[in-house]
Amino acid sequence: MPLNDESILNLPFLHIRKCEDRNPVLIEADYTGPVRCPHCESVQLRKKCPFVRRVRHESIGERLVWLILRGYKYLCRGCGRYFRQRFEGLLPYQCATEPFRNEVCQDHHDGICQRQLARRTGLGSATIERWYHRFLTRKMAERKNAPCPRVLGIDEHFFTRKDGYATTFCDLQHHRVYHVVLGRSEAALESYLAKLPDKHRVRVVCIDLSSSYREIVRRHFPRAQIVADRFHVMRLIGHTIHQLWRQLDPVQSRNRGLRSLLRRRADRLEPDQAQNLGRYLQAHPAIEALYCFKQELWELLRPAGLNPSACRPRIREFLARIQQLKEAPMSSLVTLGQTLEAWQDEIARMWRFSRNNGITEGFHNKMEMISRRAFGFKNFDNYRLRVRACCC
Numbered sequence: 001m002p003l004n005d006e007s008i009l010n011l012p013f014l015h016i017r018k019c020e021d022r023n024p025v026l027i028e029a030d031y032t033g034p035v036r037c038p039h040c041e042s043v044q045l046r047k048k049c050p051f052v053r054r055v056r057h058e059s060i061g062e063r064l065v066w067l068i069l070r071g072y073k074y075l076c077r078g079c080g081r082y083f084r085q086r087f088e089g090l091l092p093y094q095c096a097t098e099p100f101r102n103e104v105c106q107d108h109h110d111g112i113c114q115r116q117l118a119r120r121t122g123l124g125s126a127t128i129e130r131w132y133h134r135f136l137t138r139k140m141a142e143r144k145n146a147p148c149p150r151v152l153g154i155d156e157h158f159f160t161r162k163d164g165y166a167t168t169f170c171d172l173q174h175h176r177v178y179h180v181v182l183g184r185s186e187a188a189l190e191s192y193l194a195k196l197p198d199k200h201r202v203r204v205v206c207i208d209l210s211s212s213y214r215e216i217v218r219r220h221f222p223r224a225q226i227v228a229d230r231f232h233v234m235r236l237i238g239h240t241i242h243q244l245w246r247q248l249d250p251v252q253s254r255n256r257g258l259r260s261l262l263r264r265r266a267d268r269l270e271p272d273q274a275q276n277l278g279r280y281l282q283a284h285p286a287i288e289a290l291y292c293f294k295q296e297l298w299e300l301l302r303p304a305g306l307n308p309s310a311c312r313p314r315i316r317e318f319l320a321r322i323q324q325l326k327e328a329p330m331s332s333l334v335t336l337g338q339t340l341e342a343w344q345d346e347i348a349r350m351w352r353f354s355r356n357n358g359i360t361e362g363f364h365n366k367m368e369m370i371s372r373r374a375f376g377f378k379n380f381d382n383y384r385l386r387v388r389a390c391c392c
């Protein structure tokens with residue numbers, strides 16, 4: 001198809017009359033489309049005096065573009081009112097066409113800061129902010145009726161010192177943030193969850209080991225199965241063993257190299273690292289027992305996406321481990337055993353499902369970046385709007 005004026009300008013019903021090749025490029029164009037009265041839709045019109053609109057338009061390469069549009073003022077014979085004709089792709093009273101506004105907003109969305117954009121385009125940063133806000137609102141409106149996700153990840157993250165924490169609801173199937181709500185207690189989330197449509201669609205909810213979230217999920221998503229987040233379970237086990245090691249050997253536990261070796265997975269150690277660790281553990285049999293126990297428990301809990309028959313022997317072994325922990329002489333091990341027992345169903349489900357809150361944690365990183373790029377948010381609604389538009 002040959003290029004015509006409309007496809008060059010990316011606006012319908014325009015005919016280029018004159019084009020000045022300089023920077024910024026000046027394009028004079030005439031409107032060739034139909035004209036209707038904006039009040040009564042009538043086409044019975046009488047042409048009155050001409051007028052000119054000088055507006056910004058999308059760039060040609062690196063060069064800025066000014067569009068000079070000529071139109072007419074009309075008198076409507078239907079309703080007797082005067083009006084200035086409208087141009088498609090250019091809203092009334094605006095000094096820039098929609099393609100140009102989209103270009104600026106997309107650049108800002110892709111990470112170019114307001115100040116740079118303002119310098120490049122000659123707009124004010126407040127204008128860019130206003131345009132971008134409208135861009136995000138429109139983007140969110142497209143997702144307004146999105147149904148509640150089937151696999152939901154719930155986790156908290158820090159918002160501001162004044163407002164405290166916020167809770168993220170993440171669609172783990174499609175890797176996007178479904179919603180962000182201020183607060184993390186049941187009372188704070190109550191009003192949002194009570195109004196949430198299609199709650200019955202949610203089949204799996206992934207949470208960390210927080211009993212308040214468990215209560216919320218049980219109450220609001222009765223058909224969903226709760227799955228503990230693998231990372232948090234592993235970290236809890238690792239943390240407990242590490243604390244005990246610090247009690248047993250306060251001197252060597254300050255050695256950062258050794259600390260790093262003990263924290264890692266045994267199968268990921270280099271041969272010389274394994275040798276170093278082996279030498280230390282041989283000299284300290286109590287610590288070796290703890291270390292082996294942690295590694296075995298990690299190994300037991302790590303697999304994901306197993307079928308029910310593969311889970312059965314693991315469940316038996318897991319229950320035996322919990323019993324072992326509860327009978328241990330150290331109080332912190334007993335506490336760990338009690339916690340694992342209280343969450344045994346949710347932890348056992350980790351073997352069946354492969355999704356975990358790693359996706360949610362990843363989005364938390366991105367949210368922190370968004371917050372830093374904006375030098376912090378005061379208004380939670382603005383923050384939520386930006387997070388939802390960017391984390392999808």
Ligand SMILES: [Zn+2]
Nearest residue numbers: 037040076079
């Ligand atoms: Zn009219």
